[in-house]
Amino acid sequence: MSGCATPANDARPIILPSVRDVVLVASGKGGVGKSTITVNLAAALSERGLRVGVLDADVTGPSVALLLGSGEGIDLEEDGRAQPAVTHGMPSISVGNLLPPEAALTWKGPLIAQAVEQLFTEMAWPDLDVLLVDLPPGTGDVHLTILERVAVSGAVIVTTPQRLATVDAERGIAMFHELDIPVFGIVENMAGYACPCCGEVQALFPGGTATSLAARRHVAHLGAVPVDPAAQAAADAGTPLVLASPGSPAASALRTVAERVIEALERERAARRRAGAARPDASFDDFWKGLTDP
């Protein structure tokens, strides 16, 4: 495998004047629950009084439109920008709002970058404290576009307890660290399952690796969210679990995660004030060195 990643020609910063902090939800591995955690974190943060928006950056495998029940179709503003859909009191945008599955185009890298940019800039985002960005699995063009061009305040890494997943999560953490983007911590999702029939609590995925990953990489363990048999119904019905079954163990774990994210955000803001910068600053000069193994 030869070749080295180089910055895109188009590296103009994407500026969102109405958004205070952009927080990414990422994982290396697919299907660990990024989208589920994103919408629930959003709901829990907004319960705490924050103005939260959700941007689904998974342009080829969008989930947010379904998870937030925001449906198809969005409205255009007079200036040609689009209005995010608002459900559960939160504005959101997803390719799922724009294109039905049979319209799915096979997007090559540059088109993907363009689509992601449009989700940020061609939307009439209202004033927000936090814009949560649900990233696709892996580390590809979407990540590159956002990391190069959006001033990001921090990232939340989602993993299951399994080694198969933490190996990928570790790569994700390494990526953010190399870029000097604060990693707010790791959410261990699908940790433990209580059988709805006999109540026996068991591990669906062999465990332990998330805690040791957090320790090894010096990042916080934000919480362990159990497998909730009601999660799927909530997802399919377009309501985040913390709203659909607020008393469940998963919901309270998710609220704990939200608390810790608020703390991390406040620390970040304080650090930024000390450094004299109102917004996180994006300087990526060293990033491209040694990114891929020659």
Added chain:
Amino acid sequence: MNAESIEDRVRRTLDRVTVGPNGPSIMAAGLVHDVVATGGAVRVLLDLDCIPDGEADPLVDMLTPLVRGLPGVERAVIKPRPRRLGTSRLPGIGCVLGVHSGKGGVGKSTIAANLAVALARRGARAGLLDADVYGPSAPTLLGIAGRATESADGRRIEPREAHGVKVMSLGFLMAAEKALIWRGSLVDEGLGQLFRDVAWGDLDVLVVDLPPGTSDVHLATARDSALDAVLTVTAPGAVSVQDVRRGMEMFADLAVPCLGIVENMAGVVCRSCGHVAQVFGSGGGPKLAQETGLPLLASIPFEPEVAAACDGGTPVVVAAQGSLVGQALEGLATELGAGLARLRIRVEGHL
């Protein structure tokens, strides 16, 4: 009045659209390759060979509202007809089978690895290419540590071998715990090397484990390997099914046939009482099969032991043959042989 099918209605409407003021209809002139309706979702496939450069976009803009306005049409998409990207076969390899899903974490890698092993145990010469450049799984799943080596002549990379399967993964080429970002253009250059520059030798079947989503990796795989067919994996929930349909649409556009659908994580089996709970939703596999008219080849439950076996590096079809998942995967290997035969892909009679 007999109900006219949606397809006929669309065709009849398109037949009244002419090329130029007095020209033939766009149907007669061959600009429209086909019309396909699935329920209320209509696809009009254009033949770009019959449309001059620069004329396709205005045509789409003109036809879209026309088709959308017809009774019974809920959604309409107008796009180029399916076209294969690559036709050059890999020398010595009988058939290339991709395992894909638009959705992440549904079990693509687990199924791909186990299929390759199950086929090898039936005597087929099987290979596994882990094409997930973003999150390679084969090293963990098959318990292979360390780096790949060069072949004796120094011109090719030797695949590794485990459980009778020749395996190549990007995980063998790069350091673990390192960040790795792939721009699409890098994939374009790099992925072909995983097909051409690996000393696969003669194989009856090469199983390719694809990353989630639809990406440059998928395109490059279709182009560089002349992918013979794909297997689509989905979880039973609606969230999964919607994304999986996007993934299927891509291979349909590339004219790569889909052998069928595998539903994974259909129900979680309790370790203690055996109760099966539909934790990851239910009904998605059958629904997708019904919508697409493709066979549902297997419905595989979630067994916690399997996840443990994955971490342990021994595939289920070896570690727990008698388990529900092990049996389902064996059944799938059998179905697959039949599927490949239907496509008349020559696989040396082993499957």
